[in-house]
Amino acid sequence: MTLSRRRTLALIGGGVILAATAGLGAVASRKPRTALLPWDNAGLGDDPRKRALSYALLAPNPHNRQPWLVDLRQPGEVTLFVDTAKLLPKTDPFNRQITIGLGCFLELMRMAASHDGQRVEITPFPDGFDDRALDARPVARATFAADPTVTPDPLFAHALDRRSTKEPYDLTxxxxxxxxxxxxxxxxxxxxxxxxxxxxxxxxxxxxxxxxIEIETPRTYKESVDLFRIGRAEVDANPDGIDFTGPLFETLG
Structure with a gap:
């Protein structure tokens, strides 16, 4: 079975990282199984960078595109690139949302590392940037160093509780x-x-x-519709994109 980027993080130079454990408990039979595997594998491995990255790849990002590529070939460093094949040129033409998602990736990596006794220094766009769009240059370079004085980030305890809420909010x-x-x-x-x-x-x-505006503009709405994943089987086959699961959507599959 080919592993998708939703379940793994591909490394430049070879290799993959599986994602983190979330204490999900029993997964209901009609929920996607393989798409949830990243939440069951975080924090594993001997390299503190890989342990931190196993949480980072669970970061929220626009349309769940998972637009990250990572280079670990330099010891003690993580160099983050954007996968330009995962951009959203219609709904996010200036890459603003993608950039926010990459920032979430870096922040979750830093939070996880802090609980592993690692201090992470992040340099954004170390080789410069084009303010019109992301390109092939690094988005960030992070240096890891063991530091017993680093303060664990208190928000990390809740990182794996994060979910995309698709229920109505109580506005009252x-x-x-x-x-x-x-x-x-x-x-x-x-x-x-x-x-x-x-x-x-x-x-x-x-x-x-x-x-x-986004829904009523054909080109932007189509970009989103093309990333709809309807039903458990489709989410498992394509765990990126916008998922629609549950009994109602299973009847549409």
Missing amino acids: RPLPADTLDQLAVVLHGRFGGTIDAAEVAAWRAFTHEALR
């Missing part, structure tokens, strides 16, 4: 006032948010309009 339940303050304590870099009702309403309207 307000976010507790101290939630943003709690997040600000553990997050790195700039962070912002609001629970102001008027501002929340404005952001909802903004995102609804953005979605409407």
